[in-house]
Amino acid sequence: MLNESYNQYSFILDRTARKVKQYAQTAFAEQQFDLTVDQWIVLRTIYENPSLSNKEMAELCGKDQPTLTRIIDLLIKKEFAERISHPSDRRSLRLHITKKGEYKIQEIAPKVADFRMQAWKNLNEEDFAHFTRILNTIYDNLTHK
Amino acid sequence: MLNESYNQYSFILDRTARKVKQYAQTAFAEQQFDLTVDQWIVLRTIYENPSLSNKEMAELCGKDQPTLTRIIDLLIKKEFAERISHPSDRRSLRLHITKKGEYKIQEIAPKVADFRMQAWKNLNEEDFAHFTRILNTIYDNLTHK
DNA sequence: TAACAATAATTAGTGTGACAAATATAATTA
DNA sequence: TAATTATATTTGTCACACTAATTATTGTTA
Numbered sequence: 001m002l003n004e005s006y007n008q009y010s011f012i013l014d015r016t017a018r019k020v021k022q023y024a025q026t027a028f029a030e031q032q033f034d035l036t037v038d039q040w041i042v043l044r045t046i047y048e049n050p051s052l053s054n055k056e057m058a059e060l061c062g063k064d065q066p067t068l069t070r071i072i073d074l075l076i077k078k079e080f081a082e083r084i085s086h087p088s089d090r091r092s093l094r095l096h097i098t099k100k101g102e103y104k105i106q107e108i109a110p111k112v113a114d115f116r117m118q119a120w121k122n123l124n125e126e127d128f129a130h131f132t133r134i135l136n137t138i139y140d141n142l143t144h145k
Numbered sequence: 146m147l148n149e150s151y152n153q154y155s156f157i158l159d160r161t162a163r164k165v166k167q168y169a170q171t172a173f174a175e176q177q178f179d180l181t182v183d184q185w186i187v188l189r190t191i192y193e194n195p196s197l198s199n200k201e202m203a204e205l206c207g208k209d210q211p212t213l214t215r216i217i218d219l220l221i222k223k224e225f226a227e228r229i230s231h232p233s234d235r236r237s238l239r240l241h242i243t244k245k246g247e248y249k250i251q252e253i254a255p256k257v258a259d260f261r262m263q264a265w266k267n268l269n270e271e272d273f274a275h276f277t278r279i280l281n282t283i284y285d286n287l288t289h290k
Numbered sequence: 291t292a293a294c295a296a297t298a299a300t301t302a303g304t305g306t307g308a309c310a311a312a313t314a315t316a317a318t319t320a
Numbered sequence: 321t322a323a324t325t326a327t328a329t330t331t332g333t334c335a336c337a338c339t340a341a342t343t344a345t346t347g348t349t350a
Contacts, residue, residue, distance in 0.1 A: 006261045009276065010165055011186075015207045016280040017162035020155055022308070023287040029309095036335065041156075054299060062160045067337060069300060074335085091298045091345045116151045121286045123279060130275040131154065134268060135161040141266045142168040167338070174339090181305065199329060212307060214330060219305085236315045236328040296347070306337080317326070 013138075020119050027115045033108050034078065038063075040112065042071045043080055043097065047105050051094045053086075080104055158283075165264050172260045178253050179223065183208075185257065187216045188225055188242065192250050196239045198231075225249055 024037045035043065045061050046052075052060070058068040072095065075081040080101035086092035097105070120128075169182045180188065190206050191197075197205070203213040217240065220226040225246035231237035242250070265273075 004258075005273070006258065006265055009265065009273065010169070010261065011207065012277060012280050012284075013158075013162045013165060016284045017158045018307075019284050019287050020158060024155070025308080038336065055297090062156060063336085064338065065299070066301080066339085067335095070336080086298095089298080089346075093299080113151065116155065119283050119286055120151055120154065122282050127275070127279050127282075128150070128154065130272070131279050132157060134272050134276050135157050137267050137272075138264050139157075139161045139164050141264050142164050163337070170338080183306065200327090208306090209308065210329070211309085211331080215306080218330095231328095234316070234328080238329080292350090294347100294349080297345080299343085299345100301342070302340085304338090307335085309334095310332085312331070313329085315326100315328080317324100319324075320322090 023119065024112075024116065027112075031108075031111060033104075033111075035080075035104070035108070039071055039075055039080075040108070042068065043075055043101055044105060044109070046081055046095050046097045047102065050096055051084075053092050053094065057095050075101070168264065169257075169261065172257075176253075176256060178249075178256075180225075180249070180253070184216055184220055184225075185253070187213065188220055188246055189250060189254070191226055191240050191242045192247065195241055196229075198237050198239065202240050220246070 021037055028035060028037060028040070033040070042057070042061050042063070045057060049057070049060055054065060054068060054072070058065045061068060063071070072081060072083065076083065079098055082096050082098055083093045084096055086094060123131075166182055173180060173182060173185070178185070187202070187206050187208070190202060194202070194205060199210060199213055199217070203210045206213060208216070217226060217228065221228065224243055227241050227243055229239045229241055231239060268276075
């Protein structure tokens with residue numbers, strides 16, 4: 001029946017997303033970047049958008065707040081990032097990258113871009129347009145009802 | 146630069162996959178199915194393909210063996226599935242659904258199909274064809290090198 | 291201004307994913 | 321047939337996702 005195919009689409013989506021992440025993570029490990037893929041995503045976001053709050057950064061990274069808190073914990077342990085308290089709101093804090101974090105970003109960003117390309121072989125600009133449109137439609141279908 | 150957009154595609158893919166899963170999981174919880182989305186996927190696979198080994202079932206579900214083992218543990222705890230030892234190979238075992246599991250499948254399958262549709266609104270058959278082709282191309286690009 | 295509500299961030303708990311290592315058993319081979 | 325190799329499954333560990341609960345602080349209002 002028709003509905004069965006929807007299950008299939010969910011399966012393909014999930015499977016592909018995991019494969020892309022796993023492929024990147026393997027490359028990260030092989031090249032000893034000392035970062036997970038998600039840690040790298042967060043660090044790069046901090047690098048490009050310094051001095052945001054946990055909440056704002058979580059939004060930008062597309063992660064929920066508890067997850068972001070834990071990833072930041074790990075980045076701080078590795079001395080790639082730091083939390084700085086907000087001057088006027090003691091509940092809040094600002095996320096910053098360290099010098100060591102900046103060096104890391106600059107070191108690995110081009111390498112990441114290199115092997116990321118592997119995923120998108122055999123696809124053209126038209127495919128990317130479809131990809132973006134379709135996936136964003138799905139996302140919007142499920143967001144704020 | 147061009148490479149930046151590849152990062153963006155990874156982001157969209159990951160974000161959409163998580164949203165689809167989360168949306169389904171919320172519906173599962175609201176309707177008190179007493180199953181997670183992944184447990185349901187596995188149970189349905191056992192239902193449709195009875196008497197396979199852990200390894201074979203993992204392959205069908207698109208999960209790795211340790212993950213499947215743990216999901217099966219939970220399904221057994223809920224008495225939806227059982228492990229039956231292989232008659233001639235004591236290393237192996239066969240996965241079966243219980244009566245209680247069958248009832249569960251029959252009860253929730255149509256409901257799942259209902260709310261799964263929400264994700265695919267505003268998309269037509271052509272979009273689904275693009276979706277399947279593009280995501281499978283990505284998957285293949287990263288599989289067995 | 292004291293009580294209450296709202297907000298920012300964290301912590302806790304459960305489930306899942308990936309990988310490596312361990313265990314038990316079967317198959318092969320020297 | 322004893323030793324070795326291969327296979328099936330489970331266990332251990334770390335990371336991430338999501339929900340709910342908690343803590344600390346700020347804002348609001350009676």
